[in-house]
Amino acid sequence: MTKKNFNTISDVIYQHAGIVLKEIKEDMVYSRVSRRIRITGSRGFDDYLKLALATGSDEFTHFVNAITTNLTSFFRESHHFDFITQTALPGWKATPGRQRLRIWSAGSSTGEEAYSIAMTLADQVPKNWDTKILATDVDTDVVAQGDSGIYTQERINGLSKSLVTQHFDKVKVDGAQRVQVKKNLRDMAFFKPLNLLQAWPMRGQFDMIFCRNVVIYFDKPTQKVLLDRFADLLVLGGYLIIGHSESMYKLSDRFTSIGNTTYRKIK
Numbered sequence: 001m002t003k004k005n006f007n008t009i010s011d012v013i014y015q016h017a018g019i020v021l022k023e024i025k026e027d028m029v030y031s032r033v034s035r036r037i038r039i040t041g042s043r044g045f046d047d048y049l050k051l052a053l054a055t056g057s058d059e060f061t062h063f064v065n066a067i068t069t070n071l072t073s074f075f076r077e078s079h080h081f082d083f084i085t086q087t088a089l090p091g092w093k094a095t096p097g098r099q100r101l102r103i104w105s106a107g108s109s110t111g112e113e114a115y116s117i118a119m120t121l122a123d124q125v126p127k128n129w130d131t132k133i134l135a136t137d138v139d140t141d142v143v144a145q146g147d148s149g150i151y152t153q154e155r156i157n158g159l160s161k162s163l164v165t166q167h168f169d170k171v172k173v174d175g176a177q178r179v180q181v182k183k184n185l186r187d188m189a190f191f192k193p194l195n196l197l198q199a200w201p202m203r204g205q206f207d208m209i210f211c212r213n214v215v216i217y218f219d220k221p222t223q224k225v226l227l228d229r230f231a232d233l234l235v236l237g238g239y240l241i242i243g244h245s246e247s248m249y250k251l252s253d254r255f256t257s258i259g260n261t262t263y264r265k266i267k
Contacts, residue, residue: 001030005045009033012053013067017138018197018226019217021067032066065139072109074116074159077212079260080241081120088208088239089124101131102206104233106196107214108135111146111181111189112155117210118185119167134202136194147191149181196226205235212261213243220251227252234265 009029010021021029033048040059042048052063075081092098101121105114114135125131137143150171156164156179168179194200196214209230215223230240231254240255240263242248248255248263255263 001026001033001045005049008049008053009067013064016064016197017068017195018219018222019068020219029067033063036062036066061140065141068137068139072112074112074156076113076116077244077261080210080212080262081116083239083241083260083262084117084120084208085124089121092207093126099126099129101125101129102204103133103208104202104206104210105133105135106194106209106211106230108137108143108146108191109139110142110151111135111149111191112151113210113212114146114189114191115149115167115181115185118181118188119163121188122167122185131188133189134206135189135191136196138193138195140193143191143193146189149186150178151180152178155179197222200229200233202233206233206238207235208239208241209234210241212241213245216243216246224251228254231255231265231267236265236267238265239263240265 006021006023006026006029013019013021033045036042036052036059037044037048039062040048040051042051051057052059092101103117105117108114114133117133121131135143135146137146150173156168164179167182167185169182171178171180211226211230215226218226227240227248231252234240242261242263244261246261248257254265254267256266258264
């Protein structure tokens with residue numbers, strides 16, 4: 001992979017997804033694109049990039065999917081789910097006449113975050129509420145996996161036996177033992193591919209948005225625009241939750257921090 005190859009990849013990924021690929025990511029890019037080179041039978045990086053970046057190329061989606069990072073787990077940064085149970089839910093329940101709840105998992109990867117939210121809400125949200133979780137990601141492959149709700153046994157090893165028994169079924173996939181999130185939770189979560197830098201089809205407002213460990217990959221101007229768009233889609237008093245390594249410092253005046261990378265919309 002030449003420097004020119006890396007710069008081309010960096011420019012395309014920034015323009016398409018807003019992700020900034022710094023030089024320290026060269027080894028990661030090399031490894032991930034090399035897999036696509038082998039799969040497509042390309043003769044090298046120059047040949048592969050001609051294929052992937054050709055107008056209307058089917059390979060472009062695979063190229064973007066290969067580069068985007070998908071690191072997640074069930075109940076990652078567990079204090080955010082404690083916040084739902086201890087603070088957000090009691091407040092929502094105390095709202096007179098409320099029968100609707102909307103939460104967005106932006107950058108949902110393979111779905112563990114969205115299903116962690118669903119497990120947190122299960123049996124706590126009143127049965128007559130219209131409760132939906134939107135889960136989106138730019139990577140179409142991980143969106144499809146999240147939609148299936150199927151995971152390897154290793155993905156749930158950190159969960160308690162009671163959670164596993166309550167929320168997962170054992171299934172066979174191509175002869176291999178897997179687990180699947182139970183239907184009541186899958187019915188609560190809706191998985192859709194979405195590029196955060198492009199138009200958003202959602203019209204209704206959300207009570208809470210999770211966007212954790214996503215904006216860190218964007219530059220500051222892109223972060224400011226994105227946070228403003230999140231604020232537009234949150235109800236007044238709604239919550240925005242970001243990752244532990246992220247900050248809203250000097251990026252938006254529409255939120256106030258309430259601790260543990262949790263913010264409330266104030267305007």
